[in-house]
Amino acid sequence: MPDTISTTISPEGSLEILSQQEVERLHDTSRSGLHDLLRNCSLAVLNCGNLTDDGLALLETYRDFDIEVQQQDRGVRLKITNAPAEAFVDGKMIRGIREHLSAVLRDIVYVYNEIQTRHRFDLQTAEGTTNAVFHILRKAGTLKPGRDPSLVVCWGGHSISREEYDYTKAVGYHLGLRELDICTGCGPGAMKGPMKGANVAHAKQRRSQGRYLGVSEPGIIAAEAPNPIVNELVVMPDIEKRLEAFVRLGHGILVFPGGVGTAEEILYLLGILLHPDNTDMELPVIFTGPASAADYFKRIDEFLVYTLGEEVRRHYRIIVDDPVEVARAMRVNIDRVAEYRRSRQDAFYYNWRLTVARNFQETFEPTHEAMASLALHREQPVHELAANLRRAFSGIVAGNVKEQGLRAIEAHGPFRLHAEPELMARLDELLSSFVDQGRMKLAGDYVPCYTLG
Template sequence: MARNIEVIHPKTHLRVLSRYEIQQLKDFSAPTHELLRRCCYAVLSAGSQNDDYLDLESEFKDFNIEVAQEERGIVLNLTSPPESAFVDDEIIRGVREQLFSVLRDVLYAQDSIIKAHRYDLSRGEDISNAIFHLLRNAEVLKPDREANLVICWGGHSIPRHEYQYTKDVGYQLGLRSLDIGTGCGPGAMKGPMKGAAIGHAKQHICDGRYIGITEPGIIATEAPNPIVNELVILPDIEKRLEAFVRLAHGIVIFPGGPGTAEELLYLLGVLSHPANQNAPFPLVITGPAEAEPYLRDIDQFIGDTLGKEAQQRYEIIIDDAEAVARYMSQGTQKVRDYRSLIEDAFFFNWSLTIADDFQQPFDPTHDNMAELELSQSLPQHKLAANLRRAFSGIVAGNVKEKGIKRVQQHGPYQIRGDENILAGMDKLLSAMVAHGRMKIQGEYTPCYRIVNE
């Protein structure tokens, strides 16, 4: 059920905009306004369990947002916002703050990054600088905090027992005063935050951080969960992934679908760069006992494609939340020591080298997907980059507007490559489908086809 028109005033940040910025947002024909509309509706729909973009598109067809200037600052006029964002006719405070976080990030990315001449976004150094400035503008970078941010990756569509395990791990991390960052959505993104909130409460930690990092293409189907208290929207998936690894002091990976595989491949590709060989980066793949066969399948896929060296970059811990948290606590201490030694910042990992293949946006058209080179003759980091792109395309076909519409128009993406790589991909993707990791509800229709030639 939707409401009529609601007027929302900022309570914390972004009280003032220039006339130019407001005009940008008031122009209903401008791309910036449509981007803002979609992201704001996602925030207002927090808690939704619908990951079917076409359903969501029909739900928000009557929704609109208008930015208005008042003498004391700005207000948002919302037309037909979701009822769930309000309690007793008052917007939920956390939702209000996230609305203005969307406004902040969309405007800053468009005006100060994408359209600004100060950044050449074809150059890796400028991309990293742009990400730094986006995070700084969002006030996510905290120079006075210890190196204690654990990023948790995992699926938005997971069974109940796996969700409980993510909460257990989050609780143990919270007891050890570790903060949590995730992709901000439901499932394995929500569970660690919820568990950590209880752990922090038991330790009387009142300023625990639950950072949600997303991007416009995915926020509609993975709306911010209610635990997120710091939301930041990056312009695309590549910048989102780089933000994760430059902010992280350690990463925990839970069972998930193609998006989780994409994240793991991205990180292993980055860590395989010769310049990063000696940098401590605690990485754990974990899940409850029931998920062990699936996690072993992931490990086997990594071994068959990227080799034993890549497998040595992570630990697999099964059904032991305390062991995961101890490993992360000890690992973040090593990160602190290393960053102190090389005089790198705790709040942003400048010393990490990220190759161009992992920074340039990949557009998953049918031609681009079919032309991906998936061959073991490639250097390890090059193969990791192309595998990451393949899984990124599958994510787009599953949950992103452009990808879904492309698949509707042209049929499934075709994925080609070496026979053993394709066999491993097919096995892993089939396991994701069989365990319901592609979609929260309803029957899944594959957006891809493995082509053996």
């Protein structure tokens, strides 16, 4: 067994006070299920620095880990039992990890109390879901009304080569020199690199209020634990609200090389931008990587054009092996975003004008039945095909790294996807290239969690 430490701490940075009822709910797993959720997410945060994307293996390694919320006269205390020793220095928990632990507690309690229990928001409507996402982000202190647009969302794989990682750092550095901030899925690889580069650049520019925002969700946090540079963490309740948070918060989006999770994000974003209501939306999107990634983006581009049509190319630009040009282009385009929103009296901190259709908001549970019944054919509007392809990739992500998906595959075998023949061939080619390039897992041989037929 690995080294562990048991201790009691106070939350830091958020939610230092809870009601007695909230504490009881966190204890009562049988009634709310919150204790298991809190335990799993907390373990992922405490495991920061140990590279793994296997949620089941993490839970098994630290099966004696537990966290208990204790109500005291002066506030809340967290009793932590058998936590990974790497989260501590000389027996004292690292401050950044303590803040992340507090953020996990805050978001789980808020989502349960205000969204799942009180039904303040109608999650069956687009407006209600968008309002729920807004309130979660506002509660987390993520919305910054006094700042000009500067937040660049960076997507890409957690399992990438050293060359690709160094490239993400170089891009982040040149973004930081131009006083741009970084938002990622908060994990390793292409999520950590841009933050690391920007952090150095912000120090050079004496930018003391640099933002390194990580947006996660309970199903993925074990595979993509917050990296040490994240100074703001938000845990959204599911992948759909996590993706909506990215596009509502971001002023520009960069896509680095990645695997199925990155493909899911690309399809989500382009499916939204292809919606007729978003024709004039100002939201710059750049695909970028080192010279060795040219073929990767060529495959992505060909797949997108085949499935979504030539029009899709209007919504992104591909820049290979030029970090300076990427940063310059993003800076110029974010300045255009500022003018666009200013002319329409839109908020800088939350993109209310963007239309996100219901089929991009509805929670997709990747069961074997749901995966097999996805409509993967081109006889439907392109934004609907994008939504279904996004669900297919989301299911593969679940089967690769999420506890629920891993258990489903373990019990019933691989997911089975059905598509029209030509689309199936294109999909098979793309997925096979991810496997060949080692983009599915951080370590070990990859056993596909899906079959195509």
